[in-house]
Amino acid sequence: xxxxxxxxxxxxxxxxxxxxxxxxxxxxxxxxxxxxxxxxxxxxxxxxxxxxxxxxxxxxxxxxxxxxxxxxxxxxxxxxxxxxxxxxxxxxxxxxxxxxxxxxxxxxxxxxxxxxxxxxxxxxxxxxxxxxxxxxxxxxxxxxxxxxxxxxxxxxxxxxxxxxxxxxxxxxxxxxxxxxxxxxxxxxxxxxxxxxxxxxxxxxxxxxxxxxxxxxxxxxxxxxxxxxxxxxxxxxxxxxxxxxxxxxxxxxxxxxxxxxxxxxxxxxxxxxxxxxxxxxxxxxxxxxxxxxxxxxxxxxxxxxxxxxxxxxxxxxxxxxxxxxxxxxxxxxxxxxxxxxxxxxxxxxxxxxxxxxxxxxxxxxxxxxxxxxxxxxxxxxxxxxxxxxxxxxxxxxxxxxxxxxxxxxxxxxxxxxxxxx
Ligand code: PMT
Numbered sequence: 001x002x003x004x005x006x007x008x009x010x011x012x013x014x015x016x017x018x019x020x021x022x023x024x025x026x027x028x029x030x031x032x033x034x035x036x037x038x039x040x041x042x043x044x045x046x047x048x049x050x051x052x053x054x055x056x057x058x059x060x061x062x063x064x065x066x067x068x069x070x071x072x073x074x075x076x077x078x079x080x081x082x083x084x085x086x087x088x089x090x091x092x093x094x095x096x097x098x099x100x101x102x103x104x105x106x107x108x109x110x111x112x113x114x115x116x117x118x119x120x121x122x123x124x125x126x127x128x129x130x131x132x133x134x135x136x137x138x139x140x141x142x143x144x145x146x147x148x149x150x151x152x153x154x155x156x157x158x159x160x161x162x163x164x165x166x167x168x169x170x171x172x173x174x175x176x177x178x179x180x181x182x183x184x185x186x187x188x189x190x191x192x193x194x195x196x197x198x199x200x201x202x203x204x205x206x207x208x209x210x211x212x213x214x215x216x217x218x219x220x221x222x223x224x225x226x227x228x229x230x231x232x233x234x235x236x237x238x239x240x241x242x243x244x245x246x247x248x249x250x251x252x253x254x255x256x257x258x259x260x261x262x263x264x265x266x267x268x269x270x271x272x273x274x275x276x277x278x279x280x281x282x283x284x285x286x287x288x289x290x291x292x293x294x295x296x297x298x299x300x301x302x303x304x305x306x307x308x309x310x311x312x313x314x315x316x317x318x319x320x321x322x323x324x325x326x327x328x329x330x331x332x333x334x335x336x337x338x339x340x341x342x343x344x345x346x347x348x349x350x351x352x353x354x355x356x357x358x359x360x361x362x363x364x365x366x367x368x369x370x371x372x373x374x375x376x377x378x379x380x381x382x383x384x385x386x387x388x389x390x391x392x393x394x395x396x397x398x399x400x401x402x403x404x405x406x407x408x409x410x411x412x413x414x415x416x417x418x419x420x
Contacts, residue, residue, distance in 0.1 A: 012040035014186055017084050019093035019113045020060070021100040022050025024163040025129040025172040029094055030055060032175055033063050039179070044069065044084060046113050048100070072112045081112055085120030090185050095129035095172045098140050101154075105143035107385065121388060123185035124152040129172040131162045136169065149382050151394050153181050191401055193234030198274040199227045200267060200314070202242035204260045206287035208306065209296045216282045217365035220244030222330075222389050223280035227252045229393040230278075238274070240266045242281060260284050260311035271318055276326040276404060278396070279315050280354075282365075287311050319349035326404045328396070331355045332364065341375055351403050352376050354396055362386060374399050 016036055020029045029045075036043050045060040045068045057068035069080045085091065093100060093113070100113065104126070109115035117124065126147060134140055135157055144154050155178065158171040173181075201223020205213040220241055227239040228249035237252045240263055248254050255270075257263045260283045271277065286308035296304065315329045327350045331341035334357070341355030356372045358364030363371045363386055370392050374382040376399070384395050 011036060011183070011186070014041045014089045015087050016041045016043050016182070017088045017091045017116070018043050018045045018060075018064075019048075019091060019096070019100075019116075020045060020051040020055070021048045021093065021095060021097045021113070022053060023095040023097050023129045023172075024054060024131075025095035026051050026054035028172050028175070030059055030063065032092075032094055032178060033060060035175060035179060036182075037064060042066075044088075046070070046080075046084065046116065048111055048113055050097075069112055072115055081109075081115040082119055085116050085122060088120070088122050090123045090125060090182060091117070091120055092125045092127070092178070092182055094125075094127035094178055096126045098128070098130050098134045098137070098143075101126065101128060101140065101147065102143050104152075105146040121391065125178070125181050125185055126152055126154045127173050127178050127181075128154065128157050128170075130157065130170045131164045131166070131168075132170075133168060134170065146383075146385070149384060149395065150387060151391065151398065153185055155181055188232070190234035192230055192397065195230075195235045195275045195404070196273055197227075197230045197235045197237050198240065198267060198270050198277045199223055199230065199237060200240045200263060200279045200281035200283075201227065201246075202244040203282050204242045204263055204284045204311075205258050206260065206284045206311070207291040208288045209292045209294065211295050214284060214287065214308075216284070218242070218244075218282035219366045220246045221366070221368065222370060222393070223278075224249060225389040225393040226278055226280055226396065229390060229397055233394075233397060238270055240270075240281070260287060260314070264312045264314050264317065267314055267318060268321070271321060271325065272323075274325055276328065276400060277315075277318055277322075278328040278400070279318075280330050282332065283314055284311055313348065315348045315350065324407065326351050326400060326407060328352045328354065328400055332358045334359050338373060338375065338381070341373070342379075345375055345377065350377070351407070352396075352400055360386070372396075376403060 020026050043064045044066050045064055047070050060068045072081050103114040104117050109118050147154050155173040159169045160171045162170050202220035203216045203218040205215045207213045224246045227237045231237045231251045239252050240255045255266045257266050289307040289309045319327050329350045331344045331353050333340045337355050337357045341353050345353040353375050354372045362369050369386050370389050371386040372384050
């Protein structure tokens with residue numbers, strides 16, 4: 001039997017950080033905390049300075065059985081902004097003020113709760129509460145959109161009488177709604193179950209002679225993150241990879257290649273098997289025309305000319321052969337990001353392109369983080385700010401899954417110009 005308001009056994013021993021911010025609805029977080037503890041969760045409460053004006057930390061401390069954290073820098077304490085999110089299975093902010101949502105969207109870290117969000121990799125559930133029409137302010141709408149695009153679950157506040165006496169949208173969502181959202185976030189997502197994804201990653205190496213080659217700075221981290229995320233979400237994944245030092249994700253079939261030609265072959269032979277192709281590899285556009293079988297000697301030469309020829313455009317060639325597969329490409333750009341990415345989307349016959357500016361500090365080649373704009377065939381743009389490559393992989397898969405669903409609910413794909 002399911003007790004009303006109970007999530008059942010799913011929260012047993014789950015570690016939840018409950019963030020409480022300065023809203024009159026802060027008192028409702030007390031009841032939410034009791035429900036989480038009743039359902040078996042281990043809850044650590046983090047309060048902002050303004051939240052403490054509404055409810056005392058002692059209330060949460062007694063009910064959670066754990067000290068309440070309020071400061072980034074507390075004497076003789078571990079670094080809470082790192083340790084709390086590292087140990088958490090989910091972070092829940094209830095109630096979340098417009099200020100807290102804005103800081104989370106903009107990546108500001110001026111208190112423990114906001115700083116924690118910058119280091120966290122676990123699911124985030126946000127239950128807003130605000131008065132005076134703030135929920136429909138363009139700035140709040142934009143920040144909520146940013147958080148949702150990044151994969152956070154932001155619940156809609158409910159309509160009804162507010163603390164000000166006005167009627168409007170802004171009441172904290174019902175406790176059962178928040179509990180169900182937490183349960184959903186903690187249940188393993190299997191939305192790619194039944195799909196077969198062909199992912200490419202890493203650089204290619206184009207030989208000049210037996211000891212030299214032309215290559216690029218790709219580490220493979222982006223493509224491997226996509227393969228790992230897709231596998232975790234239930235897909236069967238084949239990862240075609242150039243030479244990298246990244247550990248192979250569990251449950252993923254790996255095909256190792258060196259050259260663009262080998263990658264072309266590996267991808268083409270598996271196209272018919274796949275339902276989606278995601279090409280994150282940095283394939284060489286040119287290769288030496290005449291690689292030689294013996295090491296080129298420098299003696300007696302003051303210069304050396306290399307003649308290069310074009311490699312196959314793998315994505316364009318796969319797009320031309322595809323039947324119903326969803327085609328996702330990347331665009332690595334250093335200028336005019338959106339215009340160049342849109343050109344590639346059309347020229348290569350793609351459904352979605354992940355445009356990344358590889359000159360962005362901390363993003364692109366080799367980095368653990370990346371930022372991108374997703375562009376679809378209809379011109380829809382989704383901006384994804386700097387985040388861990390694994391989180392970006394999930395955000396790409398979210399959009400790709402939506403497109404796949406709409407593709408599969410319609411019939412055959414319509415032909416499009418270029419590359420087909
Ligand atoms: O590997 P990391 O260190 O994690 O770095 C990630 C990344 C920067 C490599 C990744 O985010 C990325 O941008 N990958 C694509 C790199 C690239 O080659 O972009 P491009 O704009 O030159 O190519 C456009 C698309 O065509 C890409 O999907 C590419 O895989 C594909 N292509 C390119 C050339 C070619 N001969 N055949 C192709 O299919």
